[in-house]
Amino acid sequence: MTEPETRGFPELKPVDAPPELDRFVSAVRRLQDLAVSTNPPGDTWIAATEQIERACAELEQHVVADVHAPAGRATKLAGLGSPLLPPWTVTAYGADGVTMEGEFRRFHVGGNMAVHGGVIPLFYDWHFGMVVSAAGRPISRTAYLHVEYRAVTPIDTPLISRGRIERLDGRKAFLTATMTDPDGTVLSEATGLMIKLLPHQP
Template sequence: MATEPGPDPRRVDPDYDRHGGFPVFEAAQPGPGFERFLTAMRRLQDLAVSADPDPQTWTDAAGRVEALVAQLAPFEAGEGVGPANRVPDLPGAGSLLMPPWVVDKFEADEVLLRVTFSRFHVGGNYAVHGGVLPLLFDSMFGMVIHATGRPISRTAYLNVDYRKITPIDTELHARGWLREAQGRKAFVNAELRDADGNLLAEANGLMVRLLAGQP
């Protein structure tokens, strides 16, 4: 798997570390327990939107979840401190917010991901909710910016065209790339296809480099 990014953006943008609101994210090594925790939590998310037990089971489950909250609450930390979104080798980089994607290529010419949506992501009729796909594409746009070595940027706009129903429980392939760069502006594209190459959705967007002190 190719995971080498482009040039260090700090060389391109001397004010990189002064762009407000973005901590410097470094890879975390939380240990194998974190991966087990994420796997269990993803399954729990699926069950939370699909299970239909008796009332007492809901009560018992609520008590267990409340106990887990109490166990973790003393360790709540700021952005960029906890391992979530900082473990590149785990699906979704270790973030439950993100669909569980796996990086196959992370280079300046393109970023390639494999992603499998589950019951948690269903909008209706066992199809992925339309609002989930912009989240995937927006995350991919950020990866493209980083892979090309461009300075830290925010999304100015993101357009999504839905071509076919996006299924759950099947491995899909996403690709993102930089289409054009104009000063602070980076125009990016992305697409999502199934195993047979059918286009499910595609996106285009504009990422704008932040100015010094801009959040």
């Protein structure tokens, strides 16, 4: 029996997400920003928590497997429609590389209004996955990811990141990416290795 190209992963295809998802994820992102930037009195915390708990109870009735949830597969939405990912969108997608544009927000601050150092590798790991997909490579896992921080990454600022495959070596794809600000200042650079999975590898 021939092993499918998904290598044991569920086959995830881009979906046309319902328009309501865009508004919902935008609201969740706003909630994330507010959760780390406000200091209301105790009764406001309680009231807000109760509203969130009611929303969770309503959504829990509709939990589905990952292959059926549109979040993370909505390619036309910022962050693929997933609150886990920063609100960036793909602006160029092809075998020669992937360009992404977007910004980081208050939720992503690590200190002194700069983007948390750990958020940036998360972004690059996602970006590299998009590069591998655009190149038509099979399902791959990250073997390593190295980030060099060149300058402080600001929030609420339009940024751009360009990534591509540097070279291929059998199952291995070596990748690079660079993030810049509107003036072209290099904020960070990343290199990584993505390895194509063997049959039955998780």
